Every structure is written in structure tokens, then in C-alpha cells.
Amino acid sequence: MNKLYAIIPIILAAGIGIGYGIFVAADSGVSTVQTPTKQIVTLAIQPTAQASDIESQAKELEQFLEQKTGYDIQIYVPTSYAGVVEALRFGKADMAFMSAWPSYLAVQKAGATLELAEVREVVIGDTLTAETYYYSYWVVPKDSPYNTLEDLRGKSAAFPSPLSTSGYVTPMKTLVETGLVTVEPGKEIDPKTYFSDVVFAGGYGQAWEALKNKRVDVSIIAGDVSEKLYREVRDGTKVIHEQGPIPSHGVVFSKDMDATAKSKVKAALLELGKDESSKQIMRKLISAIFVGFRETTADQHLGNLQDALNLTGLKYTERV
Structure with missing residues (x-):
């Protein structure tokens, strides 16, 4: 015994x-x-502000997704765009919210899948609408003597950022497609071979200020900025060229993410925006013009971006 x-x-x-x-x-x-441990799903968010600020605002989204899925949702913010790609690649993140160019890199370098596109309030031409794409425009002051891109050879230009899909990558594609700039094989496009001076202003608002104050001859505005800024720029300028469609941000999933978990999380994300309270969760955290998500694929959503990168040879380089 x-x-x-x-x-x-x-x-x-x-x-x-x-x-x-x-x-x-x-x-x-x-x-x-003992209570069984919940399955953990990790969501990485591309850094657009201080990581601590994003993480403190992410509690509502965590709670929403946990209620809908029953999983333990953990949100974190890597210190760089490349950090998000690496997190997906090495299993530190199951999924991520990313802008178009980093989404493309996640698909290419981490084997991730882009399966949801963000529907945003955008202005296409003069019409405010909700779409997963938008356009950008080369603009000059209303009293400018220049009316075409060909008129701007040897002039000065302001772009929001060298990492902007709508404000730089797609406009550079336009310069190649129109035959105004030639890209040597294996090299990146250099807009200084066409313009006398190129300024990266730090954002669309700053680029508009440079144009408005006559520091440059031409700039770019895109339909996914705030409607107020878009209308102000369009009212004070004339458009000399339009390009697009340009893809909105997306949700990418790790190649190793459990299929059942992915299905449940996707279903929950597709509910965001169906009522005002859930829409505001995303507007406070991710984008002030968020409307919802729509199912898609990388080929459907990022095809035009891939063409632009192939034509321009541009590489994604960021400062951490």
C-alpha cells in the first residue's frame, strides 16, 4: 500500500x-x-509613430479581436518597416498591418500572403469615395507657365518621401513610361537627371508648402491624404499629369500561420468598420480615413506597384 x-x-x-x-x-x-492557455496570435503594426504611442492605443483592437476569435491577441510595433518583414519571416509575427511597398517586400522576402486590402476614404478627381486604391497628381501653381511634364525639364520638384508609393514610386514610373528618364539596368532611377533640384519634404503637407512658397516648380498630391489638404492643394494648383491606380495599405499573414486561426482573424477583421464604434478603433490607431477591409490577393492589389518597381529599379531603404 x-x-x-x-x-x-x-x-x-x-x-x-x-x-x-x-x-x-x-x-x-x-x-x-486550471484554465487552459489561450492560443496566442501576434499582430505587428508598421511603425508610423512612436511604438509606445501605438501600443497604448492598441488595447481596443486587441479586445475586439479577442472577443471575436477567442485568441490571446498580442500587438507589438517593431522599430522599423524592415523589422515587420523580418518578424513575419522568422515567426515572430503571425500577421501585420502594412503599407503597400512593405507589404510587397513581405510577400517577396518573407513568403507572406496579402489577403486583405484597406478600404479608405479617398478623393479620386473631385469625388470623395471609399476604395482600396487611389491616384496621385503632378501639380504646379495655377499661374505657372508649365503645362506638361515635358515643360519641367531642368526645373525643381518636391516629393513627400522616397518611400512613398503614391508620392515617389508611381511618379517615377511615370517619368520612365513617358520616356523622360532612362534607367540603366541594375540601377535605381535618379530624378536629378531630369530635374535641377529634388527635395524630399517629409510629407504631402510640407511638399505643398514648398510649392506654395515658390521654392519648387512642381510637386505631388495624392487622393489618400485628408480631404481638407487635398482640396486645398487642388484648389491652388493645376494638374499636369495623373497616375494610378495606387494600392492602399493591406494585411499580410505569415506563411506559417495556423489556417484555422487565420480564418477566424480574417473574419473578425472584415467586421471592422461595419459599425461606427469598430471603425473608430481603426481610425484612432491606423488611419483617420479607414472604412473597412476587403479580401484580395497580392497579384490583384500590388500588381501596379510591382510594375513600378520593375521599371524604376527602386529599392526600399529606411533610416531606423
């Missing part, structure tokens, strides 16, 4: 090890059932 008593704790311990979740207190005789 003494041998039997000695074996019982071993059996119970083994039971705990294989997931029975039962603990027996030998002295009190009281049994406690």
Missing part, C-alpha cells in the same frame, strides 16, 4: 504534463481546474 501511495503523485504529475490541467492538494483534498 505504501508503494501505491508513492505512485499516485507521479501519475497526477504526468497528467498535468500532458494537459489534463488538474491539481490535487494532498493535504486539503481540494481540487482546482
Whole structure:
């Protein structure tokens, strides 16, 4: 009998090890059932602000997704765009919210899949609409003597950022397609071979200020900025060229993500924006013009971007 008593704790311990979740207190005789650990799903968000600011605002989204899926949703913000791609590549993230160019890199370099595109309030021409794409425009002051891109050879230009799909990559594609700039094989396009001066202003608002104050001759505005800024720029300029469609941001999933988990999370994300409260979760966290998500594929959503990168030879380089 003494041998039997000695074996019982071993059996119970083994039971705990294989997931029975039962603990027996030998002295009190009281049994406690442990709560099974929830499956963890990790969501990485491309850094657009201080990581601490994004993470502090992410609680509502975590709670929404946990309620809808039953998983333990953990959101974190890598220090760089490349960090998000690497997180997907090496299994540190199951999924990520990313802009178009980093999404493309995640597909190409991490084997990720882009499966949802962000529907945004955008202005196409003069019409405010909700779409997963938009256009950008070369603009000059209304009193400018220049009316075509050909007129701007040797002039000065302001772009929002060298990493902007709508503000730089797609306009550079236009210069190649129109034959105004030639790209040597294996090299990146150099707009300074066409313009006398090129300024990266730091954003669309700053590029508009440079144009408005006559520091440059031409700039770019895109339909996915705030409607107020878009209308102000369009009212004060004339458009000399339009390009697009340009893809909105997307949701990419790791190649190793559990299929059932992916299906549940996608279904939950597709509910975001169906009511005002869930729309505001994303507007406060990700984009002030968020409307919802729509199912897509990388080929459908990023095809034009891939063409632009192939024509221009541009490489994604960021400062951390």
C-alpha cells in the first residue's frame, strides 16, 4: 500500500504534463481546474509613430479581436518597416498591418500572403469615395507657365518621401513610361537627371508648402491624404499629369500561420468598420480615413506597384 501511495503523485504529475490541467492538494483534498492557455496570435503594426504611442492605443483592437476569435491577441510595433518583414519571416509575427511597398517586400522576402486590402476614404478627381486604391497628381501653381511634364525639364520638384508609393514610386514610373528618364539596368532611377533640384519634404503637407512658397516648380498630391489638404492643394494648383491606380495599405499573414486561426482573424477583421464604434478603433490607431477591409490577393492589389518597381529599379531603404 505504501508503494501505491508513492505512485499516485507521479501519475497526477504526468497528467498535468500532458494537459489534463488538474491539481490535487494532498493535504486539503481540494481540487482546482486550471484554465487552459489561450492560443496566442501576434499582430505587428508598421511603425508610423512612436511604438509606445501605438501600443497604448492598441488595447481596443486587441479586445475586439479577442472577443471575436477567442485568441490571446498580442500587438507589438517593431522599430522599423524592415523589422515587420523580418518578424513575419522568422515567426515572430503571425500577421501585420502594412503599407503597400512593405507589404510587397513581405510577400517577396518573407513568403507572406496579402489577403486583405484597406478600404479608405479617398478623393479620386473631385469625388470623395471609399476604395482600396487611389491616384496621385503632378501639380504646379495655377499661374505657372508649365503645362506638361515635358515643360519641367531642368526645373525643381518636391516629393513627400522616397518611400512613398503614391508620392515617389508611381511618379517615377511615370517619368520612365513617358520616356523622360532612362534607367540603366541594375540601377535605381535618379530624378536629378531630369530635374535641377529634388527635395524630399517629409510629407504631402510640407511638399505643398514648398510649392506654395515658390521654392519648387512642381510637386505631388495624392487622393489618400485628408480631404481638407487635398482640396486645398487642388484648389491652388493645376494638374499636369495623373497616375494610378495606387494600392492602399493591406494585411499580410505569415506563411506559417495556423489556417484555422487565420480564418477566424480574417473574419473578425472584415467586421471592422461595419459599425461606427469598430471603425473608430481603426481610425484612432491606423488611419483617420479607414472604412473597412476587403479580401484580395497580392497579384490583384500590388500588381501596379510591382510594375513600378520593375521599371524604376527602386529599392526600399529606411533610416531606423
